[in-house]
Amino acid sequence: xxxxxxxxxxxxxxxxxxxxxxxxxxxxxxxxxxxxxxxxxxxxxxxxxxxxxxxxxxxxxxxxxxxxxxxxxxxxxxxxxxxxxxxxxxxxxxxxxxxxxxxxxxxxxxxxxxxxxxxxxxxxxxxxxxxxxxxxxxxxxxxxxxxxxxxxxxxxxxxxxxxxxxxxxxxxxxxxxxxxxxxxxxxxxxxxxxxxxxxxxxxxxxxxxxxxxxxxxxxxxxxxxxxxxxxxxxxxxxxxxxxxxxxxxxxxxxxxxxxxxxxxxxxxxxxxx
Amino acid sequence: xxxxxxxxxxxxxxxxxxxxxxxxxxxxxxxxxxxxxxxxxxxxxxxxxxxxxxxxxxxxxxxxxxxxxxxxxxxxxxxxxxxxxxxxxxxxxxxxxxxxxxxxxxxxxxxxxxxxxxxxxxxxxxxxxxxxxxxxxxxxxxxxxxxxxxxxxxxxxxxxxxxxxxxxxxxxxxxxxxxxxxxxxxxxxxxxxxxxxxxxxxxxxxxxxxxxxxxxxxxxxxxxxxxxxxxxxxxxxxxxxxxxxxxxxxxxxxxxxxxxxxxxxxxxxxxxxxxxxxxxxxxxxxxxxxxxxxxxxxxxxxxxxxxxxxxxxxxxxxxxxxxxxxxxxxxxxxxxxxxxxxxxxxxxxxxxxxxxxxxxxxxxxxxxxxxxxxxxxxxxxxxxxxxxxxxxxxxxxxxxxxxxxxxxxxxxxxxxxxxxxxxxxxxxxxxxxxxxxxxxxxxxxxxxxxxxxxxxxxxxxxxxxxxxx
Numbered sequence: 001x002x003x004x005x006x007x008x009x010x011x012x013x014x015x016x017x018x019x020x021x022x023x024x025x026x027x028x029x030x031x032x033x034x035x036x037x038x039x040x041x042x043x044x045x046x047x048x049x050x051x052x053x054x055x056x057x058x059x060x061x062x063x064x065x066x067x068x069x070x071x072x073x074x075x076x077x078x079x080x081x082x083x084x085x086x087x088x089x090x091x092x093x094x095x096x097x098x099x100x101x102x103x104x105x106x107x108x109x110x111x112x113x114x115x116x117x118x119x120x121x122x123x124x125x126x127x128x129x130x131x132x133x134x135x136x137x138x139x140x141x142x143x144x145x146x147x148x149x150x151x152x153x154x155x156x157x158x159x160x161x162x163x164x165x166x167x168x169x170x171x172x173x174x175x176x177x178x179x180x181x182x183x184x185x186x187x188x189x190x191x192x193x194x195x196x197x198x199x200x201x202x203x204x205x206x207x208x209x210x211x212x213x214x215x216x217x218x219x220x221x222x223x224x225x226x227x228x229x230x231x232x233x234x235x236x237x238x239x240x241x242x243x244x245x246x247x248x249x250x251x252x253x254x255x256x257x258x259x260x261x262x263x264x265x266x267x268x269x270x271x272x273x
Numbered sequence: 274x275x276x277x278x279x280x281x282x283x284x285x286x287x288x289x290x291x292x293x294x295x296x297x298x299x300x301x302x303x304x305x306x307x308x309x310x311x312x313x314x315x316x317x318x319x320x321x322x323x324x325x326x327x328x329x330x331x332x333x334x335x336x337x338x339x340x341x342x343x344x345x346x347x348x349x350x351x352x353x354x355x356x357x358x359x360x361x362x363x364x365x366x367x368x369x370x371x372x373x374x375x376x377x378x379x380x381x382x383x384x385x386x387x388x389x390x391x392x393x394x395x396x397x398x399x400x401x402x403x404x405x406x407x408x409x410x411x412x413x414x415x416x417x418x419x420x421x422x423x424x425x426x427x428x429x430x431x432x433x434x435x436x437x438x439x440x441x442x443x444x445x446x447x448x449x450x451x452x453x454x455x456x457x458x459x460x461x462x463x464x465x466x467x468x469x470x471x472x473x474x475x476x477x478x479x480x481x482x483x484x485x486x487x488x489x490x491x492x493x494x495x496x497x498x499x500x501x502x503x504x505x506x507x508x509x510x511x512x513x514x515x516x517x518x519x520x521x522x523x524x525x526x527x528x529x530x531x532x533x534x535x536x537x538x539x540x541x542x543x544x545x546x547x548x549x550x551x552x553x554x555x556x557x558x559x560x561x562x563x564x565x566x567x568x569x570x571x572x573x574x575x576x577x578x579x580x581x582x583x584x585x586x587x588x589x590x591x592x593x594x595x596x597x598x599x600x601x602x603x604x605x606x607x608x609x610x611x612x613x614x615x616x617x618x619x620x621x622x623x624x625x626x627x628x629x630x631x632x633x634x635x636x637x638x639x640x641x642x643x644x645x646x647x648x649x650x651x652x653x654x655x656x657x658x659x660x661x662x663x664x665x666x667x668x669x670x671x672x673x674x675x676x677x678x679x680x681x682x683x684x685x686x687x688x689x690x691x692x693x694x695x696x697x698x699x700x701x702x703x704x705x706x707x708x709x710x711x712x713x714x715x716x717x718x719x720x721x722x723x724x725x726x727x728x729x730x731x732x733x734x735x736x737x738x739x740x741x742x
Contacts, residue, residue, distance in 0.1 A: 016737035046572070048594045049638060052618040056677045114730040120723020129716040136722075182678040186663065186670060198669040205672065214676060222547065223618065225574045226596045228664070228671035229550045 003095040004102070011073065011103020018107075020072065024065045025111040031057055032119040036126070044123075045131035047223030051138065055217060058142045059178060059210055063149040065111070067170035070104050070153025075166040093266050097259060101154055108146045116142065134221065141217040144251060148209035151258035158262040177210050198230060209254060216247050334358055334376070338366075349374035349397070356401065357382035362389045363414075368396030371421050375400055383411040387436075393418040400425050402449035408432035408463065412439055425449040429459035430480065433467035433489075440471045448479040455481060455503055455525075464489040472497060482507040483524070486514060494519060504529045505543065508536060516541060525549045527570065529556045536563040546573040547596065553578040554595065557604075560585060570595065576617065579604040579626075587612060589704070596674075598636075601626035601656070601694050609696075610634060613703045618675055623694035624661035635700040649698040656694045659686040 015021055035057060039050040077083045086096065116139050123129025130138075152173060160166035176184070189200050205211045216238060218226065224235030237243060334354040337347055346365040356378030360366070368374035375398045378384035384401040385394065392414055399422060401409040408429035410419065417439040424430045430446035433439055446461045461477035464470055464486045474496040477483040483499030484506045486492055491513040498520045499505040505521035507529045508514050514530075516538045521527035527543025530536050543554040554570030556578045557563070566588040570576040576592035579585070580602040589611045592598045598617035599609070605628040612634045614620045620636045633649060641650020660683060664671045673679040 013737065016734065017739055046594070047596060047618060049616045049618055049620075052675055056675070056680065059677045110730045110733050113726040114734075117723045117726030117728070117730060120719050121727050122723075124716050124720025124723060130719045131716070132718040132722075135719045139726075179678050179681050182670070182673040182676060183682050185673075186682075189669075190667070194667070197667055201669045201672060211672075211676070215672065218674075223596055225547055225550045225552060226618070226671075226674045227550070228668055228674075230668050230671060232550050235550075 001095075003091055004099040007091075007096055007099025008102040008106075011100050012106050015069070015073070015103060015107035016110075018069070018073075020069060021107055021111065024069070025114055028061055028065070028111060028115040029118050031061065032115045033122060036119050036123050036129075044129070045134050047218055047221035047226070051134055051221060054138060055141065055214065058138070058145060059214060062112070062142055062145045063178060063210060064170075064174050066108055066146045066149035067153045067156065067174055068167070069108065070101075070150045071157035071160060071166035071170050072163055073100060073104055074154065074157025075160050075163050079162050087270070093263055093270060097154060097158075097263055097266065101150060101259065104150055104153075105147060108150060109143055112139070112142045112146060137217060137220050141213060145210065145213050147255060148213060148251065151255040151262075152209070155258050155262045155265075158265050177208050181208060181211065209251075212250075212254075216243075219243075338362075338364065353377050356380075356384040356399075357386065358384070359386045360389060360392050363391035364389075365393040365395065366397060367393075368398070371396035372398045372423055374398065378409070379403060381405050381407060383407045383409060385410045387412045387414050387417050390415040391417075393420070394422060395420045396422070398423045400449075401427060403427045404450040404453060408459065412436045412467075415439070419444060426459060426480075427453075429463045430461045430477070432460075432463040433465070433470065435466045437468045438470070439467065440473075441475060442471070442473045444475045446475065446477045446480065457481075458503075460485040461499070461502070463487075464492065468492075471495075477502065483521070485509075486511050490514070493517070498522075499524060507531070508533045511536065515539075521546065523548070525552045526556050527554045527573070529553075530558070530560045530563060531556075532559045533563065534561050536560065538563070538565045538568060540567045542569045542571075543573065544569075544571045549574070553600075554592075556580075557582040557585060564588075565590065569593075575600050576614075577612075578602075579607060582607065586610075589613075591615075592617065597622055600661075601629065602661070605629060611704055615703060621656040621694070622658075622661045623656040624658050624665065626694045627692045629694055631694060631696045632698050633700055634696050635703045636696065637703075639699055641699050641701055643701045648701055650701055652699075654696040654699040655690055656696075657683045657686065658693055659683050 035050070035054055044050045120130060120135055153170065156169045156173060157166055160169050185201065185204055189197050192200055205215070218224065219235050219238040224239065227235060238247070335358055338358060338360055341347055341362070341364045343362045343364065346367055348367050348369050350369045351373035353375045354377065356376050357380060358376065374396065376384055378399070378401040381403065384399050399409055402425055404427040406428060408431065409424050409426040410431045412431065412433040413436050415437045417436060419431060419439070419441045420443060422444040424444065424446045426446060426448065427450045431441060441462060448458055458481040460482045461480040462472060462475070462484045465488060467489045468491055470489065470492045472484055472492060472494045476498045479501045481502065482504045483502045484494055484497065486507065487509040489511055492511070493515045494506055495515070495517045496519065500522045501524065503525045505524045505527045506516050506519060508531065510532050512534045514533065514536045516528055516536065517540055519541045521541070521543040523545050525546065527546050528538055528541060530538065538555060546552040546554055552573060553575040554573040554577060555565060555568060558580045560582040562584045564586050566586065567590065569591045571593045573595045575597045576595040577587060577590065577599040579600065582604050583606045586608045592612055592614045594616040596618045598614040598620045601623040603625040605626060607629045609629060609631045610633045614635060615637045620638050636654050639654045641652050641654070643649060644651050660679065
């Protein structure tokens with residue numbers, strides 16, 4: 001436990017000295033702020049044009065941020081020899097990976113908090129701004145998204161040998177999960193028999209954390225009926241009192257699974273190394 | 274029972290004076306109310322014998338009705354009366370004090386059946402709470418006037434069958450039985466083959482369709498408020514219907530105009546029709562030569578839904594904060610202009626609707642270029658049909674509604690652009706003077722949380738800064 005805390009606090013220290021973290025923060029805050037200005041006369045409430053845009057902005061930016069910061073942190077240690085040094089200490093792989101995850105999570109959440117804090121406060125001062133529950137929902141959505149993709153980043157960082165490899169992998173993952181996702185699914189599943197399409201879409205969606213979080217948030221913002229009659233039961237279910245705890249449980253499970261795979265690979269390489 | 278006893282006591286105690294009171298009341302009404310209203314048209318000779326005060330006691334209202342002569346006014350003192358009542362002659366049934374004469378019906382019959390022409394019912398509170406087939410008030414005579422009623426129903430509230438020229442005003446209709454699914458409820462007001470009705474200033478809640486009109490032409494529906502029902506106002510096979518100044522909230526669909534012609538839907542407000550996967554603000558299906566103007570549709574799943582409809586004019590509507598602003602499916606020859614689309618998740622979706630005249634609308638997601646300064650963009654706004662086409666073939670992909678990848682893919686899809694539904698000259702600024710939305714209070718909490726988040730993150734950055742040793 002104390003090993004994990006040590007790794008986490010070291011990671012936080014390094015994370016806040018990383019110029020990447022600051023440039024990402026500036027980017028995120030800038031975009032949040034400019035969306036607010038575009039929407040200067042409106043008021044963001046429920047699932048509407050502006051909250052939809054904000055959702056999509058977060059979907060573009062936050063996964064990329066999490067993937068790059070996370071994977072670079074792991075591969076950086078490999079490249080600079082820190083990991084070899086740490087290997088000489090009695091430090092397990094689990095405390096190391098978990099500590100890294102927690103440390104990076106603090107950095108990412110601070111960036112998200114900064115962006116949202118700025119737009120929330122500025123919106124209030126400028127007289128436009130957010131409805132309270134919509135603001136909180138979007139904030140939680142962004143936090144969730146970062147945590148999901150940070151676990152993917154740990155996996156990518158484990159697989160890659162150096163920063164360049166990590167960059168290639170994470171940009172690939174990002175493009176695949178965020179941009180190309182509908183195109184790929186439509187192309188691939190279009191060939192399936194009609195009745196298989198829906199189960200296949202559901203199965204694939206549960207593998208894509210970006211889609212999972214997006215759909216959950218859309219329903220929570222009251223936009224569940226946009227998903228059409230096919231997914232009516234989802235909407236009812238997510239809005240029920242069990243919706244949030246089960247989503248949280250599924251998120252933890254997902255993150256845990258990604259970290260476990262990363263752990264297994266890391267252990268295997270450590271054994272061989 | 275206490276109400277009954279109270280009624281009986283009242284009659285015994287005040288017997289004579291009550292008749293006198295009722296008489297003066299009616300004379301006053303005759304003096305003050307405009308001509309054409311039935312109660313006013315009672316001659317002196319009739320008055321001498323006319324107004325019968327029902328014996329509130331055993332409440333044998335049916336007897337009183339049977340004994341009354343055509344043209345009589347029966348004044349009902351406060352109390353409870355037993356249904357069912359059948360009215361087969363032109364009389365007026367008037368509660369002495371509005372809402373305090375209760376007609377209680379517990380059987381499977383209609384609480385009130387109007388078979389004669391020219392019957393008026395005023396101020397009655399009808400409790401007909403059993404879940405059943407027959408409507409609470411059945412109107413089968415022409416020129417019925419139903420005013421200031423309160424109806425708690427377990428069936429259709431008011432149903433008119435083959436009866437013309439009726440009036441329903443200031444009436445409140447509520448669904449009474451618990452636990453009945455919406456599909457099995459009755460309608461608030463249900464017209465069938467009943468023409469030229471006026472339905473104004475009523476409030477209807479929790480029923481199947483608020484106001485349902487089938488094969489009933491030239492009805493005027495105005496100033497009604499309909500909530501929590503399936504469809505607010507529903508026209509089927511009608512012509513010349515006017516739907517004006519109504520308000521709908523939390524229904525599946527606000528106004529549904531199906532297989533109808535020359536309908537006028539103006540100045541209505543339909544909000545929050547978004548819970549159901551089939552909900553819309555205003556739906557046109559097989560509607561022709563109709564006018565839809567100056568309505569406000571806000572916060573619905575689809576603001577304006579137009580399918581297989583031709584020759585309609587959709588003008589100056591305010592379509593705001595819906596998930597989809599306007600949806601055009603195989604619609605043609607419609608004129609869509611001067612509407613304001615603002616804050617919708619997707620402004621427009623269209624499929625197979627290239628022959629419409631779309632011009633001069635404001636789309637807030639579109640950035641036009643206005644080189645000649647006439648307030649209209651020189652670039653057209655074309656509605657991408659890709660998503661509509663995709664989800665029609667494979668509804669499972671509806672899941673991608675406005676996902677980032679979908680927006681990206683739609684941007685790539687540009688084939689046969691000439692066949693898309695297109696606004697030739699979109700407005701550069703929202704029409705009308707009220708450009709600014711009213712601000713809702715409650716952003717202060719957001720501001721406070723935002724400031725707190727900002728302060729926390731800055732504190733962390735400050736603490737974590739690189740320090741000189």
